[in-house]
């Protein structure tokens with residue numbers, strides 16, 4: 001780092017990262033929206049910060065390091081906003097979809113809903129569609145196992161009213177999981193969490209340590225799944241189970257570049 005610039009990494013975080021410099025395999029798992037990409041109005045406009053993508057690519061080429069993207073987005077949407085080269089393991093839909101590099105010798109996982117789940121998703125989408133039609137500036141995002149009500153482009157009062165109405169109509173529906181997020185409410189017919197995704201990643205990679213960086217409510221499942229020797233890093237403000245914090249996605253390149261430096 002240029003000595004004239006203030007570091008975005010606290011001395012404690014630097015020390016903790018340095019402590020992992022000899023672990024192998026080290027899995028570096030990154031959330032996408034709000035972590036690799038700044039938050040934007042329209043989900044399709046999100047892109048990883050070029051400096052974060054470049055550092056992630058360097059890490060993927062280092063011995064003893066495995067990189068992963070763990071996102072709430074479905075894989076199709078994730079691949080559309082994050083053009084290759086991407087991290088080696090891609091996990092989408094909060095853990096329900098996975099694409100892996102060959103060296104991990106494990107099959108990919110795709111979403112396959114049963115008839116009951118299909119029906120529940122259809123009914124839920126209908127309800128959210130009616131709510132979105134009734135509240136200006138809100139919109140829907142469709143995923144294989146969930147539908148998301150977005151309120152980022154609505155005025156705050158209207159957006160909150162739309163969320164309240166969605167909770168009112170959906171919170172008691174059996175088989176449905178409601179996930180709060182940043183200016184969104186997601187209704188999913190699956191129960192998979194980022195915590196389960198990290199546990200699975202630990203098993204298939206034989207990771208000695210995991211680093212997980214995330215910003216949102218659903219990333220807390222990931223932080224809570226970390227164990228001794230792992231490192232959770234929260235991006236931004238808010239209550240968290242993570243060990244450390246950086247302020248914004250713009251600070252991620254420094255963190256990843258520091259890891260590259262340590263492992264090279």
Ligand SMILES: O=P(O)(O)OC[C@H]1O[C@H](O[C@H]2O[C@H](CO)[C@@H](O)[C@H](O)[C@H]2O)[C@H](O)[C@@H](O)[C@@H]1O
Pocket residue numbers: 031032033034035038039040041042043044046070071072073074141148150152181182183184186216
């Ligand atoms: O787990 P992530 O990779 O962080 O995905 C979480 C959700 O991210 C997306 O929504 C968020 O980012 C949008 C684009 O910046 C923003 O407009 C929205 O307000 C944020 O909540 C994505 O659209 C969701 O499907 C993901 O679940």
